[in-house]
Each structure stands twice: as C-alpha cells, then as structure tokens.
Amino acid sequence: MKKITLLLLLCSFSVTAQDYFLKKYEPYNSDVPSPETFLGYGVGEYHTRHDRIVAYLNTLATSSPRAEIELYGYTHEKRPLVILRIGTQGNLQNIEALQQRHLVFTDPQQSAASDPELPIFIQLGYNVHGNEPSSSEAAMLTAYIMVASEHPEIAKFREQSVIFLDPTINPDGRDRHTQWANTYRGNPLVTDPQDAEHNEYWPGGRTNHYWFDLNRDWLLAINPESRGKLNWYHQWYPNVVTDFHEMGTQSTHFFEPMKANGSRNPIMPKENYEDLNNKFAEYFVEAHDSLGSLYFSKEVFDGTYPGYGSSYPDLQGGLGLLFEQASSRGHAQRTAFGKITFPFTIRNQLVSGMATIKAAVENKDYLRNYQKLFFTSGLRNAAASRTRAYTFELEDDANRLKAFLDKLLIHRVKVYRNGDRRFTVPTDQPQYRMVQSFFETYSTYRDSVFYDASAWSVANFYNIAYRPQRSFNSGQELTSVEDLFLPDAVQRSDYAYIVNGNDYNTPALIHYLQSQGLVVSSAFKPFTTRVNSQEKSFDYGAVIIHVPSQSKSADAVFQIVQEGQSRFQIPIDGVRSGYHLKGVDLGSRYMNPLRKPKAAMLVGEGTRSYEAGEVWHLLDTRVGMPITKLPLRDFDRIDLKGYNTLVMVSGNYRFSETQQEKIKQWVRQGNTLITIGTATSYVVDKEWVKESLVSDKKDSTATVERLPYGDAGENSGRERVGGIILKADLDLSHPLAFGYTRSDLPVYKNNEVWLKPSKNAYSTVAQYTPNPHIDGFISRENLEENAKGSASLVVSRLGGGRVVLFADNPNFRGSWYGTNRLFLNAIFLGNHIRVPN
Known part of the structure; x- marks a missing residue:
C-alpha cells in the first residue's frame, strides 16, 4: 500500500502520470498523440x-487507420454522442x-457455422452517471493503447x-460535474471529505x-441518449458490453459476478450469470491482484432489472459487465x-x-456460440410456453x-396489426425475452432485496389491457408508428369544436389552444350529440372550443384548431348546435371554462x-x-402570487412555521398544491390537511423475536418497497380521472407512503x-397491513x-403514460375541484 500511495503522490508530475497508466503496453506509435500530449496535462x-x-x-481517428469515429445522436443539450x-x-x-x-449468430433462422476468423465485437461504455467521471478518462487511455x-x-x-x-454515455451530466470539480480544485489538493470539491x-x-x-433508461x-444507443445497439449486437461506475469513497472496486439474480426463474440463460461471469472474473482477479488492489464481487448489485447498461446486453445475447470503483469525488x-x-x-x-478485452478475445468462440444459443434457446422457450401471443387494443x-x-x-420486438387498433405480439420471435419483459408479471421471488425495481412489465406502464393467447393469428407486421392513427381532418364550424378528451395528448392540446388566446372549456358531465349526422358520445373531460365566445374570428379559430390537430394528432369534431341528444347541453353549468395553468x-x-x-x-x-x-434556498423571498399551481415532489422538507403558513x-x-410521495406524508404529518397515513398496526408491547445480527440488512430490506405495480380503482367521474375509461388502473409504487382513504x-x-x-416483490406484511x-x-x-395528494409517483422515470394524466389533470383542472363538506 505504501508503494501504491507513493506512486499516487508522484502522479502530479505529467511524465510519471503517463508512465503510471501506459508503460505496460510500450512501445507506442509516435505519430499518434497520447492523451497527455493532446490535453496539455496528465x-x-x-x-x-x-x-x-x-x-x-x-x-485518433485522423492520425491512425486503426480508428474511425461515428456519431449516434445528441443529448438534450446538443452534445454529440460518439x-x-x-x-x-x-x-x-x-x-x-x-x-x-x-449478425448471422443473432438470427436463429440462419445456420451459423463456426467462424474462427471473425473478430469478437466488444462495446466499451463509460460514464453513464456524470459525476462518476474516472471511466471517461480511462476511455481516452484505452483508446490510445488500442490505437497506438x-x-x-x-x-x-x-x-x-x-x-x-x-x-x-451522459455528456450533459459529466460536464456539470467536471465544471464543479475543476472549479473547486485546490493547489495543493484538498483531501478533506468536507471540502466543497x-x-x-x-x-x-x-x-x-x-x-x-x-x-x-435502456428498457x-x-x-435521446438511450434511444440513440439502442438504435446503434440493434445494428451491431456486441458480444460484450461494459458499464463503468463509481460508488462511495470508502468502498474499493467491484466486478461481476453480481449478487444472485432475484427472480425465481430468470429469463436470461444460466450460462450468462454463471459460466460467463465466472470466466471473466478470473481475468479481473488476475489483473487487480497484480496491482495489489482491493476488490469484491457477488454483493449488493444485482442485474435483475433489464434496464441497466450491464443487464440489457444480457437480454440480447451478449454479456453485460458492471464495474464499480470507489470514487475520489474530486481529485x-x-x-x-x-x-x-x-x-x-x-x-x-x-x-x-x-x-x-483480453477475456473477450481469449473466449471469443465461446461468446459467439453463446450468442447463437441465446436466440435459439429463446425460440425453444417460446415453443414450450402455453402463451403464443399477447393481444391488446386501445380504441380511445x-x-x-x-x-x-x-x-x-x-x-x-415484432408487432402485427390485426385491425384498426388491435395488435398482436407473438412469442415465437428472436426477441422473446424482451416480450417476456414487456408482458409477464411475477409474484414470487428467490430474493427479497433488490438494488432497484422488482417490477417492469412495460405494458402496465402504459395502462395497456393485454391478454395472453394460446394461438397466434398474424396480420400486417408493423414497422413504424410514424403515420399511424392519423385523425380525419377537422371540419370547419362557426359554432363549436369538441375533443373527446381521452387521448394522452389532450392536456398538450389544451395548453396550445390557451397559449394561442382561445377560451377552452371542459365537460364535467358526459353527453351525446350529433356529428356529421351521426350520434357520438363524449365522456367526462371532453374539451369544447365555443367559436362565438372567442375574441378571434371564426377563420382564425379554425386555423388554430387545425394547427393544434396537426401538432398533437387528436380527432377534433366541428358541431353546429349546442343542443345535445343526451346529457348536458353545451351551455350547461357543467361546461366550465379552464384557467390557464401558471405552475411552479x-x-x-x-x-x-x-x-x-x-x-x-x-x-x-x-x-x-x-x-x-423555485429554489428552496430562495423560498423566503419568493412571491407565490404569480402561480396557481405548486408542485412538491418527494423530499426532506424542513419548513419553519412561517414558511408552512406561507x-x-x-x-x-383558491390555488392547487400537488404533492408526491414523501411530500404527501409531510403535509399530512404537519396537518396541512385533514387526512392521515396508515398507522403501524403491530403491537409495540409484543415480545420481539430474537434474530441473527448478520441478517439485519436483508430483513429490513425486505420491508422496503423498491418498485412494484399495484392495481387501483379509479373514480371515473372525478376531474382528476378525466380521460380515463377503465376504473382499473396500474400504478407504480416505490415508497412507503401509505395513505388512508379520506x-x-x-x-x-x-x-x-x-x-x-x-x-x-412486496412483503406479506406490507401487502396485508398497508397496501x-x-x-x-x-x-x-x-x-x-385544495391539496392533491399522490401517495405514488405518477410520472416515474418518464415512462408511466398510464398515470401521467392524473398529474396533468391536477394542473389543468385543479381549480375546478370543489371538495364537498
């Protein structure tokens, strides 16, 4: 350890720094600049x-024929992904x-003979977490070694x-952290963990x-970072993929194998998480033993969730590898x-x-054969399953x-269209294991403690009512959604336009129309009217644009409505009368003009x-x-008068009495406060509202069972709710449920906020x-006593x-299309919610 520490101290000198990393692989082509030469620092x-x-x-790409660069996308902040x-x-x-x-080895329909001359494809991925920066620096060194x-x-x-x-992989986050670390870098370096750096x-x-x-985000x-990478990935299907991370400063270095897979019947082949991981671990052990480095494996991290950079490749016939390095969190x-x-x-x-790289090259035949086995075994598993397909449709x-x-x-994943809005996903396809990830649900597990979510049936994220089928009836294979479900052109009206309001894009359309200066109303009761001589029913939450009530001409209103339809692809009907065949009429007191949100x-x-x-x-x-x-640090001088909606996400709020009263x-x-997760428990605990949380029903006076200390972590972890999907019953007549047509709703829960019914x-x-x-996974106690x-x-x-209290997160990871609408309704309709006494 003293020798290593001495080397680290010497690393401030650039020549020594370069030798520290590169000496093992000398000599180097002098025509190719090293990272230090290019950067101007070690x-x-x-x-x-x-x-x-x-x-x-x-x-490197311009100075050597051994390298070439490709662009696969841009980040939100327009940094290139290469x-x-x-x-x-x-x-x-x-x-x-x-x-x-x-690619022959990824196609189970093709005969793949041994191809020993074919190079193995290795994808080295670095720095998905921006403030885990060491791997991107290592990427430059790796590139230089491999090229020069x-x-x-x-x-x-x-x-x-x-x-x-x-x-x-995450340039926007990396540069945010890079600016911070370099800004607070001391000279000499400050090693105090409390330093701002x-x-x-x-x-x-x-x-x-x-x-x-x-x-x-891989699943x-x-x-755009993930979508660009996925499109690239499915062109190449690399055999090995790395996923470099950092962890707490007091840790050492982690490499696979991981903790045992938490699923009782993992959908990935055991050859992956047993044979391949153990083969590669031998190389990691040898490499780090030669340095005298401390390391560990088989703990903490699991690859159960298929959306990691180290687990998604496992579902594509490759080997995903996680590395976690103790972080210096600065210099x-x-x-x-x-x-x-x-x-x-x-x-x-x-x-x-x-x-x-060494392990992949020396086991390339094994990896290639494994990839072929992966896709062929997927088809065998599909054939052995009683489920031949999943069907779903969504009319509204x-x-x-x-x-x-x-x-x-x-x-x-192959999808077939069997009607206007009816689709079928067969199980007999190369991506069978992804089909399982989208549709299969589980209730029993080998392990009870997960590093992340234990539920990811993606169809439930989108509130898709799907059905397993014992047979598969093919239709037209879907290749794109680009021109799918284009609505009929809106017909001009001098009286009113009506939108049924069930479409996901309805709030976006409302905001656009309001931003263009139109008055938009919502129906708080359903009705039936005549559209083009045909009866048509409209649900709770239908959107109405009454033309004579606008400050703009009928022609201008029509143009705005047309543009709104073009942007958001929503059916819009022009009507000639406000008299309805059933339900409330257009001038009813249940037709309420909507206030334009001013949200913070x-x-x-x-x-x-x-x-x-x-x-x-x-x-x-x-x-x-x-x-x-609104930054909390500025809360005392923030004026809330300019907003009609305020959102409080989960957090550890410590408002003073004065701040709470504000x-x-x-x-x-008359304004709307929306709380999510622990923000909900906060406002309940502080008695802002007359609601309550589910109390602990266990008898505190009961004798406590004596348990082994070594099991404490596992036992406490079992009671955490890392990520599950529960079924809720929805009041379809409530303004927050406008746009929904089924009362059964899957919701995502990843907290221990259990809210009592009002x-x-x-x-x-x-x-x-x-x-x-x-x-x-949810423990029996949580399910029975809390959920x-x-x-x-x-x-x-x-x-x-009013305060809108979400016990769960309706916007989880940007993917819960099924519950986003509840949150958006709280923003757009909140002021119309009158809570009866």
Whole structure:
C-alpha cells in the first residue's frame, strides 16, 4: 500500500502520470498523440470536458487507420454522442462484411457455422452517471493503447476484436460535474471529505439534462441518449458490453459476478450469470491482484432489472459487465484506507477495461456460440410456453397506444396489426425475452432485496389491457408508428369544436389552444350529440372550443384548431348546435371554462431531483408548457402570487412555521398544491390537511423475536418497497380521472407512503383494490397491513383551495403514460375541484 500511495503522490508530475497508466503496453506509435500530449496535462490532473474527449478521439481517428469515429445522436443539450471503432486497418475497411457475418449468430433462422476468423465485437461504455467521471478518462487511455500500442498483445487484440468505445454515455451530466470539480480544485489538493470539491450542490452531475438516471433508461428509452444507443445497439449486437461506475469513497472496486439474480426463474440463460461471469472474473482477479488492489464481487448489485447498461446486453445475447470503483469525488480525498486519488480510480477502470478485452478475445468462440444459443434457446422457450401471443387494443387513446408500440419497436420486438387498433405480439420471435419483459408479471421471488425495481412489465406502464393467447393469428407486421392513427381532418364550424378528451395528448392540446388566446372549456358531465349526422358520445373531460365566445374570428379559430390537430394528432369534431341528444347541453353549468395553468415547482437541496426532473420533462417535452423551478434556498423571498399551481415532489422538507403558513395561505386563496410521495406524508404529518397515513398496526408491547445480527440488512430490506405495480380503482367521474375509461388502473409504487382513504366520501380518487398486487416483490406484511385498501390519490380541501395528494409517483422515470394524466389533470383542472363538506 505504501508503494501504491507513493506512486499516487508522484502522479502530479505529467511524465510519471503517463508512465503510471501506459508503460505496460510500450512501445507506442509516435505519430499518434497520447492523451497527455493532446490535453496539455496528465490524465487525472484535471477532469476533462466532454468536448475535449470527443476532440481527442477525432484526433485518433485522423492520425491512425486503426480508428474511425461515428456519431449516434445528441443529448438534450446538443452534445454529440460518439463511438470510436478500433481494429486493424483491414477489419475497419471490411466492417460491413464483418457486421453481416456477425449478425448471422443473432438470427436463429440462419445456420451459423463456426467462424474462427471473425473478430469478437466488444462495446466499451463509460460514464453513464456524470459525476462518476474516472471511466471517461480511462476511455481516452484505452483508446490510445488500442490505437497506438505496438505491443504484441495489443496487436493480437486489434486483430481478433473490433472495439466500439463510447467515451461518455451522459455528456450533459459529466460536464456539470467536471465544471464543479475543476472549479473547486485546490493547489495543493484538498483531501478533506468536507471540502466543497467533494460535495456537489443539488442536483449534482449524476443525471442528464432533465435529471434522469440514464442507467435505468435502456428498457424505457425515454431520453435521446438511450434511444440513440439502442438504435446503434440493434445494428451491431456486441458480444460484450461494459458499464463503468463509481460508488462511495470508502468502498474499493467491484466486478461481476453480481449478487444472485432475484427472480425465481430468470429469463436470461444460466450460462450468462454463471459460466460467463465466472470466466471473466478470473481475468479481473488476475489483473487487480497484480496491482495489489482491493476488490469484491457477488454483493449488493444485482442485474435483475433489464434496464441497466450491464443487464440489457444480457437480454440480447451478449454479456453485460458492471464495474464499480470507489470514487475520489474530486481529485484526491482522505478515506479509511488512506488517500484515494483521481489517477488511482482511473487506473482501476483502465485495468478492468483492458482485462475485459483480453477475456473477450481469449473466449471469443465461446461468446459467439453463446450468442447463437441465446436466440435459439429463446425460440425453444417460446415453443414450450402455453402463451403464443399477447393481444391488446386501445380504441380511445391513439397517442398512448403509439407510444407503447414505439417502445416495442425500438427493442426490435415484432408487432402485427390485426385491425384498426388491435395488435398482436407473438412469442415465437428472436426477441422473446424482451416480450417476456414487456408482458409477464411475477409474484414470487428467490430474493427479497433488490438494488432497484422488482417490477417492469412495460405494458402496465402504459395502462395497456393485454391478454395472453394460446394461438397466434398474424396480420400486417408493423414497422413504424410514424403515420399511424392519423385523425380525419377537422371540419370547419362557426359554432363549436369538441375533443373527446381521452387521448394522452389532450392536456398538450389544451395548453396550445390557451397559449394561442382561445377560451377552452371542459365537460364535467358526459353527453351525446350529433356529428356529421351521426350520434357520438363524449365522456367526462371532453374539451369544447365555443367559436362565438372567442375574441378571434371564426377563420382564425379554425386555423388554430387545425394547427393544434396537426401538432398533437387528436380527432377534433366541428358541431353546429349546442343542443345535445343526451346529457348536458353545451351551455350547461357543467361546461366550465379552464384557467390557464401558471405552475411552479420547489427544487433544490432536500427535494428528490429524479421526481422533479420527471415533472419538468413531462411538461417540457410532451405538453410544451413551462414550469417555474423555485429554489428552496430562495423560498423566503419568493412571491407565490404569480402561480396557481405548486408542485412538491418527494423530499426532506424542513419548513419553519412561517414558511408552512406561507404555502397554506396561498392554497387557501383558491390555488392547487400537488404533492408526491414523501411530500404527501409531510403535509399530512404537519396537518396541512385533514387526512392521515396508515398507522403501524403491530403491537409495540409484543415480545420481539430474537434474530441473527448478520441478517439485519436483508430483513429490513425486505420491508422496503423498491418498485412494484399495484392495481387501483379509479373514480371515473372525478376531474382528476378525466380521460380515463377503465376504473382499473396500474400504478407504480416505490415508497412507503401509505395513505388512508379520506373521511370525505368524495375525496378518494384512487384506492388500491382488495387484491392489488400486479407485479414485483412486496412483503406479506406490507401487502396485508398497508397496501390493501389504502389510497393512491386523495384530494383534500384547504380553505378555498385544495391539496392533491399522490401517495405514488405518477410520472416515474418518464415512462408511466398510464398515470401521467392524473398529474396533468391536477394542473389543468385543479381549480375546478370543489371538495364537498
């Protein structure tokens, strides 16, 4: 350890720094610049911005025929997403032919003979969490070694593999952290863990522009970073994929195998999580033992959730590999093991990456055969299943259905159209295991403690009512959703336009019309009228634009309505009369003009950035509506009068009595407060509303059973709700439920906020059913004592206003299309909710 520490201290000198990383693979081609030569400082002396990393990779591609760069997308902040291909000049010149030979092994319909001359495809992915920066620095070193080294071992690696090096999966988050670390860098370096350099302010650099965790987004594909990567991935199907991370400073280094898979019957082959992981672990052990590094495996982390960078490849015939390195959280920091420096963390990542390349090359035949086995075994499993297909249809919400279909297609799941809005997904297809991930649900597990979610049946995210089938009737294969469900052109009217209101894009249309200066109303009772000489029924929440009530001409109104339909692809009907055949008429007191939302959200230290980002992303990208983000640090001088809606996401709120009264008084004046998760428990505990939480029913005087201390972590973890799907019963007549046509609603729960149904008979909007479990692990105690009969959504009166209390997160990871509408209705219809006494 003393020798290692001495080396780390010497790393401030640039020549020594370069030798520290590169000496093993000498000599190097002098025509190819090293990272240090290009950057002007030794790797690890500073944190390197993403644009300079990309510039360096471009330099490698222009200075050597062994490398070429490709662009696969852009981030929200328009930073480029690139991959550097590395191999021999001959392999890169023939890359398309190699690609086709490789893809034969991913197609179970093709006969794949042994192809020993075919290079193995390795995808090295770095820095998905922006404030885990060591791996992107290691990426530059790895690229340089693989391109410039003339060492015989590296020459062998180039000959027998093609490396696809993605230096920064999350450039927006990385640059946020890079700016912080370099800004607070001391000279000399400050190792005190309390120094500002080691403690970012909220939200930190972990997440992307909208504060999403991109390492959870491979399955959900919400962000452009993930969608670009998935489109790239399904062109290449690499055999090995790395996923480099950092963890707490007091840790060491983790590599796979992971903790045992939590599922009772994992859908990935056991050859993956047993044989392959153990084969590769031998290489990691050898590499890190040679350094004297501390490390561990088989603990904490699990690959059960299929949306990680280290688990998604496992469902595509590849081997996903997770690495976790103790973080210096800056340039140097004091730990219980001594000082940890940025160069040391970089070296461990570099060593793990190089060991991965070696393991892949030396086991390339095994990996290739495994990939073939993966897809053929998928078809065998499908044939052995009684389920031959899943069918679903959605007559009243074209845009929600399109979003779900798009999600299937981006994962290359085959979908067939059997009618206007009826679709079938067969199980007999290469992506059978992705079909399982989308539709299968589970209630029994081998393990009870998960690193992340234990439920991910994506069809439930979209509130898709699907049915398993014993047979498959093919139709027309769907290849794109681009021109799907285009509505009939709106017919001009001088009287009124009506939108049924069930479509996911309805709130976006309302906001657009309001932004164009139109008065928009909503129907608080259903009705039936005549459209083009045909009877047509409209549900709760139908949207009305009464032409004579507008300040604009009929022609101008028509033009705005046409543009709204074009943008949001929603059917809009022109009508000639306000007299309706059934239900309320157009001039009824149940037709209420909607107030234009002026929304704000509390953000900053103490609030959950993930949830705040989900709200921001939803309103920005799907509604096109701005929301003001109010920093808690400025709360005392913030004037709330300019807003009619305030959002409080989960968090650890510590308002003074005066600050609490400021919010309560604002609500009493007729405004709407929306709380999510622990923000709901906060306002209930502080008695802002007359609601209550489910109390602990256990007898505190009962004798406590004596248990082994070593089991404490597992036992307490069992009671956590990491991520499950429950069924709620929805009051379809409530304004918050406008747009829904089925009372059964899947909701996502990843907290321990159990809300009692309101004592007010009209205030419980959504309540868990008597048998609520749909998917995921929940302990028997939680299910029986907390979940059954609890409320998911309650509206409570506060003076002339109201508090909308979400026990669950309706916007989880940007993917819960099925419950987004509840949240959006709270914004657009909140002021029309009159809580009866």
